[in-house]
Amino acid sequence: MTGQARQILLVEDDAKLGQQVVDQLRAAGFGVDWIRDGDTARDRLPGEAHLVVLDLMLPGTYGLDLLKELRRSSDVPVLVLSAQEDTHVKVRALELGADDYLTKPFWPEELLARVHARLRRPLAAPDGQLVLGELAIDTAARRVLARGEAIELTRVEFDVLATLARRPGAAVSRIDLAADVLDPEREGTERTLDVHVSRLRKKLGPLGSYVTTVWGVGYRLEERAP
Amino acid sequence: MSLRKTLFIKMVLVMLPLVAVGAWAGRAFDYDARVDALHDFVLARMENGGREECEADPERFPPRFNRRPDRRPPRLRGVDRPLPDRSQRPNGGPRPAGPPRGLPRIELFAYDATFRSANQHAPDFPADLRAALEAGATRADGRTQEGRVVHVAQRMAWTDGPCAVLCAWLPAGDASLSRAQLVPVLVFAAGMVLALWFAAGPIVGRVRRLTGAVRRAADEGYASPIPVEGRDELAQLATAFNDAGREVRANLESAQQREEALRLFVANTMHDVMMPLTVLQGHLSQLRDVADVGGAIEEVQYTTSLLQNLAAVAKLEGAGPTKHETDVDLGALVARVAGRHRPLARERSIELEFAVPEQAVLARCDLTLVEQAVSNLVHNAVRHNTVRQRAGDGHVAIVLTCNESQSEARFELEVLDDGPGIRSADLQHILERSWRSDEARTRAPDGQGLGLHIASEAARLHGFELTLREREGGGLIVRLTGPALGRRSPE
Structure with missing residues (x-):
């Protein structure tokens, strides 16, 4: 994150919950603007917010109507808070352009994870450069730099790294990884994958710890201290 | 005849x-x-x-x-x-x-x-x-x-x-x-019978039309009256049907109103209960840094799960399951379910991970029911992983994949754990138990309980397949499969 705090607009009528969410978001380093009713929110949306956290059951204008109006003029990410409402309410929210929803009750870290996920900037530079910590991957030239040093990778090793790097921090299942990088006729299947990953880790040297094994799932690329 | x-x-x-x-x-x-x-x-x-x-x-x-x-x-x-x-x-x-x-x-x-x-x-x-x-x-x-x-x-x-x-x-x-x-009498009698045979035609036709109209009215829930022809006994019969239909309609409407009132009450109560639970979870989360609130977190999670399962039962057991089907992004669903259970998993020193394909996997289903079903599977996996919890290295993983062949696409959602598993003898009938049975409600440590049965019912309602099997190396794999709408690139 840059030093500038990202602004979040919270629309929530419940005083206790609202205060709690404000505290949680501020503690996580976000700037928070809290609006307690639908009508005020209608006048002030979208404002300067980078993300809107929107409760639906509001006094004044209903949350979904706010969302509908907001989507006419803005693409700001909207995270809807829903209190176990009917499926059609959630579905309608997504149809109207909500990016995500969170069902009450939720844990604060759940909220923060969703907010971070929505505000995460894409790592890929326009020219196909992926940068993760001390690792730089040029997908166009198929080159990898670990701490500035070029590393020779086989085609499969590079594809494994590039596939994981497209979604840093997210676990990728062995099935999906194998399907993406292996030619089943020439390079075998999932079991062969482990061998390729093992070799990739070695070649990355200290940065090999960036590639982690996820139990029961597959692999993940994340920035870690070597 | x-x-x-x-x-x-x-x-x-x-x-x-x-x-x-x-x-x-x-x-x-x-x-x-x-x-x-x-x-x-x-x-x-x-x-x-x-x-x-x-x-x-x-x-x-x-x-x-x-x-x-x-x-x-x-x-x-x-x-x-x-x-x-x-x-x-x-x-x-x-x-x-x-x-x-x-x-x-x-x-x-x-x-x-x-x-x-x-x-x-x-x-x-x-x-x-x-x-x-x-x-x-x-x-x-x-x-x-x-x-x-x-x-x-x-x-x-x-x-x-x-x-x-x-x-x-x-x-x-x-x-x-x-x-x-005798001959003229017989001829006369035969003539009468023949005349009756033909004269009965229009009446039989009217009876048939009346039957058809009554059936259609029943199909439409007696919303509209059936047409009354003439003023004879058949017309009186049609009128009687209309009277009965109005009565049925009135009873239906009354039942629907009661059901709707109950549904609203449950929804409002749910809303009212979920708000303080959310605040409670927030407080517990803050306390975690200064006190051991693991037990409280577990209880809150359990209570939440029970409440959500009650809502799911109301949906599954209503006057005909109320299923609101849309194209649901299963990847986002898995992420939400994982996020919801992370705090509990962390309290239990269980690593909870998930993987979903890069492209969205869509399935036609009821978002709330299927999310609750998956949530129950994950909750069970986390809650029952007591052996590893003590060792401090338990695992639960949710893996979503999509198998696309030329003819069809199917999603596969697996919840794996390295917990105690379920005896193979119990694997078969564990899904057959009714959630109304005492056994299902028992909060015994090893009982999979209400959650699994709701998952099973939700799967059945959607035509999905829910299977349980032992995991190689210990633990359980619960797999939910069903038709997918194929993978779609995120917009």
């Missing part, structure tokens, strides 16, 4: 006695007609020169018809059939040639006041007629013993001489004569 056939059979059953009565009445009329005709014949014969003829030659009276070819044989009104049985001639006398076929044959003989005839061919005076005349009657009639010949006796105005009483015989309507009367 169709209405038309029933009517036909009933008509036949009604017509049979009518035909019998008709035939009997025909016979009776026939007899009376013959008797009257015979009396008329005798009187006319005697008044038009018959007396003189008789008294002049009583031994040969009456001269035979055939000896007077210039005279037409007598003909009786209403009797114009040939007399078929010639052996039944009552006087038994020789008859070289009778009247032409097609005409009745009358035998006439004269008797004196003591009922004796001068004609040797004359039969004895019938005893029944004689009794009647002696009792003072001037005329009498009856049947011969065989019952096939009508005879009448007529006392003349004069009381002396050999021709004081005349007796005439005429064959009565015999069996064939009855058939003759």
Whole structure:
């Protein structure tokens, strides 16, 4: 994150919950603007917010109507808070352009994870450069730099790294990884994958710890201290 | 049996006695007609020169018809059939040639006041007629013993001489004569039945239309009345149906209103309960850094899960499961479920991970029900992973993949854990248990409980497949599969 705090607009009528969410978001380093009713929110949306956290059951204008109006003029990410409402309410929210929803009750870290996920900037530079910590991957030239040093990778090793790097921090299942990088006729299947990953880790040297094994799932690329 | 056939059979059953009565009445009329005709014949014969003829030659009276070819044989009104049985001639006398076929044959003989005839061919005076005349009657009639010949006796105005009483015989309507009367009756009856067969057509048609209208009305929940044709009994039946339909509709609406009120109450209560639970979770989360609140976090998570399962049961057990199907992004669903259980997993030192394909995997389903189903699977996996929890290195993983073949795409959602697993003997029937059973509600450490059954029911409702199997190396793999709409690039 840059030093500038990202602004979040919270629309929530419940005083206790609202205060709690404000505290949680501020503690996580976000700037928070809290609006307690639908009508005020209608006048002030979208404002300067980078993300809107929107409760639906509001006094004044209903949350979904706010969302509908907001989507006419803005693409700001909207995270809807829903209190176990009917499926059609959630579905309608997504149809109207909500990016995500969170069902009450939720844990604060759940909220923060969703907010971070929505505000995460894409790592890929326009020219196909992926940068993760001390690792730089040029997908166009198929080159990898670990701490500035070029590393020779086989085609499969590079594809494994590039596939994981497209979604840093997210676990990728062995099935999906194998399907993406292996030619089943020439390079075998999932079991062969482990061998390729093992070799990739070695070649990355200290940065090999960036590639982690996820139990029961597959692999993940994340920035870690070597 | 169709209405038309029933009517036909009933008509036949009604017509049979009518035909019998008709035939009997025909016979009776026939007899009376013959008797009257015979009396008329005798009187006319005697008044038009018959007396003189008789008294002049009583031994040969009456001269035979055939000896007077210039005279037409007598003909009786209403009797114009040939007399078929010639052996039944009552006087038994020789008859070289009778009247032409097609005409009745009358035998006439004269008797004196003591009922004796001068004609040797004359039969004895019938005893029944004689009794009647002696009792003072001037005329009498009856049947011969065989019952096939009508005879009448007529006392003349004069009381002396050999021709004081005349007796005439005429064959009565015999069996064939009855058939003759039966035929028109039978034809009439058959005509009636046929007429009924065709006349029933429009009525049967109306009954059929009415049946169709009632069925359609039932299909539409008696929303609209059925059309009423005419003012007869069928119209009254249609009106009665409409009345009954209104009653059913009113009851339905009342039940729907009650159900809707209950649904609203549950939704509002759910909302009211979830708000403080959210605040409570926030407080617990803050306390985590300064106190051991692991037990409290678990209880809150359990309570939340119970409440959400109650809502799911209400959906699954309502008056017909209320399923609101849309194209659901299963990857986002898995991420939400994982996020919801991370705090509990962390409290239990269980690593909870998930992987979903880069492209969205969409499936047609009810978002809330399927999310609750997956949530239950994950909650169970985290909650029951007690062995590893103690060791501090338990794992739970959610893996979503999509298998696309040329013909179809299927999603596979697996929840894996390295917990104690379920004995293979229990694997089969664990899904069969009803959630209403005590066993399902038991909060025993190893009981998979309500959650699994809701997952199972939700899967069944969507036509998904839920299977459990032991994991190699210990633990359990629960797999939910179903048709996917294919992978789609995120927008």
